[in-house]
Amino acid sequence: xxxxxxxxxxxxxxxxxxxxxxxxxxxxxxxxxxxxxxxxxxxxxxxxxxxxxxxxxxxxxxxxxxxxxxxxxxxxxxxxxxxxxxxxxxxxxxxxxxxxxxxxxxxxxxxxxxxxxxxxxxxxxxxxxxxxxxxxxxxxxxxxxxxxxxxxxxxxxxxxxxxxxxxxxxxxxxxxxxxxxxxxxxxxxxxxxxxxxxxxxxxxxxxxxxxxxxxxxxxxxxxxxxxxxxxxx
Amino acid sequence: xxxxxxxxxxxxxxxxxxxxxxxxxxxxxxxxxxxxxxxxxxxxxxxxxxxxxxxxxxxxxxxxxxxxxxxxxxxxxxxxxxxxxxxxxxxxxxxxxxxxxxxxxxxxxxxxxxxxxxxxxxxxxxxxxxxxxxxxxxxxxxxxxxxxxxxxxxxxxxxxxxxxxxxxxxxxxxxxxxxxxxxxxxxxxxxxxxxxxxxxxxxxxxxxxxxxxxxxxxxxxxxxxxxxxxxxxxxxxxxxxxxxxxxxxxxxxxxxxxxx
Numbered sequence: 155x156x157x158x159x160x161x162x163x164x165x166x167x168x169x170x171x172x173x174x175x176x177x178x179x180x181x182x183x184x185x186x187x188x189x190x191x192x193x194x195x196x197x198x199x200x201x202x203x204x205x206x207x208x209x210x211x212x213x214x215x216x217x218x219x220x221x222x223x224x225x226x227x228x229x230x231x232x233x234x235x236x237x238x239x240x241x242x243x244x245x246x247x248x249x250x251x252x253x254x255x256x257x258x259x260x261x262x263x264x265x266x267x268x269x270x271x272x273x274x275x276x277x278x279x280x281x282x283x284x285x286x287x288x289x290x291x292x293x294x295x296x297x298x299x300x301x302x303x304x305x306x307x308x309x310x311x312x313x314x315x316x317x318x319x320x321x322x323x324x325x326x327x328x329x330x331x332x333x334x335x336x337x338x339x340x341x342x343x344x345x346x347x348x349x350x351x352x353x354x355x356x357x358x359x360x361x362x363x364x365x366x367x368x369x370x371x372x373x374x375x376x377x378x379x380x381x382x383x384x385x386x387x
Numbered sequence: 388x389x390x391x392x393x394x395x396x397x398x399x400x401x402x403x404x405x406x407x408x409x410x411x412x413x414x415x416x417x418x419x420x421x422x423x424x425x426x427x428x429x430x431x432x433x434x435x436x437x438x439x440x441x442x443x444x445x446x447x448x449x450x451x452x453x454x455x456x457x458x459x460x461x462x463x464x465x466x467x468x469x470x471x472x473x474x475x476x477x478x479x480x481x482x483x484x485x486x487x488x489x490x491x492x493x494x495x496x497x498x499x500x501x502x503x504x505x506x507x508x509x510x511x512x513x514x515x516x517x518x519x520x521x522x523x524x525x526x527x528x529x530x531x532x533x534x535x536x537x538x539x540x541x542x543x544x545x546x547x548x549x550x551x552x553x554x555x556x557x558x559x560x561x562x563x564x565x566x567x568x569x570x571x572x573x574x575x576x577x578x579x580x581x582x583x584x585x586x587x588x589x590x591x592x593x594x595x596x597x598x599x600x601x602x603x604x605x606x607x608x609x610x611x612x613x614x615x616x617x618x619x620x621x622x623x624x625x626x627x628x629x630x631x632x633x634x635x636x637x638x639x640x641x642x643x644x645x646x647x
Binding site: 202203204205206221224225228229231232233235237238239241251252254255256257258301305 | 542544545547548549550551552553554555558636637638639640
């Protein structure tokens with residue numbers, strides 16, 4: 155469960171969110187949309203304590219995000235950025251990177267598990283020995299997702315993670331992240347991805363507006379427009 | 388003893404400066420004025436230090452020498468923070484601890500364990516040895532602090548990724564710490580490796596010009612190189628570790644307000 159309560163967020167003295175709240179229940183698949191610069195990525199970042207909020211509180215499951223809990227919160231959440239950083243020389247080292255940290259050093263995955271996940275994400279096992287600099291953007295995105303899956307996390311914050319993927323790879327990624335036990339808060343422009351989400355949140359005028367579900371993309375836009383005009387002060 | 392340079396001889400050296408100045412003026416490099424100011428400053432500062440040291444050596448009083456050492460430490464510390472682009476008010480005491488601790492430790496080792504002069508606090512040893520160590524620590528500390536924090540700032544996404552993957556602050560900064568220390572230490576390793584072939588070190592040359600036997604001079608040179616190296620490594624590491632507790636907030640984010 156992810157809960158944002160009365161969050162005010164300022165980045166470089168610019169207000170991105172003004173007293174907004176959002177509840178994401180276990181198993182929810184939420185897509186966040188909005189104009190560029192509206193704060194979609196920042197919303198995800200503040201949930202993992204990567205950006206300081208000016209007001210309000212954030213809760214992940216039973217943990218209220220604070221200096222004392224931030225490590226545990228980060229341990230529960232898989233955060234996959236728009237341009238994921240692998241942080242190692244080659245792909246195998248990148249996948250095993252978190253297991254070098256004390257927090258995960260006891261849960262090192264088996265070769266079999268890695269091979270199985272590679273296959274599920276449509277990646278060849280040759281990729282393990284490749285330098286991270288030499289793999290494509292789409293492969294990087296899937297490696298970052300695979301790494302999060304190896305950590306057995308159930309809360310995923312995903313920022314445009316299918317932007318560089320072909321349709322087959324995208325389907326493979328969605329099959330993993332839309333499993334019922336996974337709670338997903340995502341930023342996406344991809345119609346297929348948004349359609350698969352059970353909730354859609356629109357960011358406009360520093361506020362979050364929940365859109366009607368099960369939408370035809372065209373109708374939905376107008377529904378949100380009406381709402382935000384109606385709600386404007 | 389070496390022959391003292393007469394005022395006339397010294398003037399002949401200033402005459403040599405006319406050559407580079409002529410080049411600057413001819414090529415309109417726009418640094419002639421700065422160069423003249425630098426030479427004047429060097430002359431004035433060295434004469435003052437010469438006078439001061441003359442009295443310090445005559446007095447040979449441990450407190451007077453120590454006072455001079457403290458001044459050198461304070462100036463070096465401020466200079467490190469300024470050049471590394473870090474706020475003085477925040478880091479002053481922490482970096483002073485690193486610089487002073489490591490310098491005094493390795494200078495103390497050299498003087499008390501290896502040289503053992505009579506008296507132990509002899510200003511002729513204490514002041515120049517501390518000065519040489521400090522001068523070298525200064526460069527490596529600026530380099531390591533600057534590299535460390537700019538490494539994290541430039542690779543903020545990577546640094547945050549480490550934290551998101553469960554790294555503690557110490558684990559997340561390790562790659563930048565390694566880079567920073569290597570950057571600070573590599574030049575000194577290279578200097579040691581070529582010393583005597585590519586360059587004749589300043590202290591040894593100075594001693595020889597001052598009338599010392601070469602074999603005597605090289606032993607001091609070896610001693611001081613090891614002192615400088617040890618102090619440099621310790622100061623760079625201690626400074627980074629001590630600065631971390633104020634440079635990051637309680638969510639392990641780099642505070643924006645720590646840089647000038």
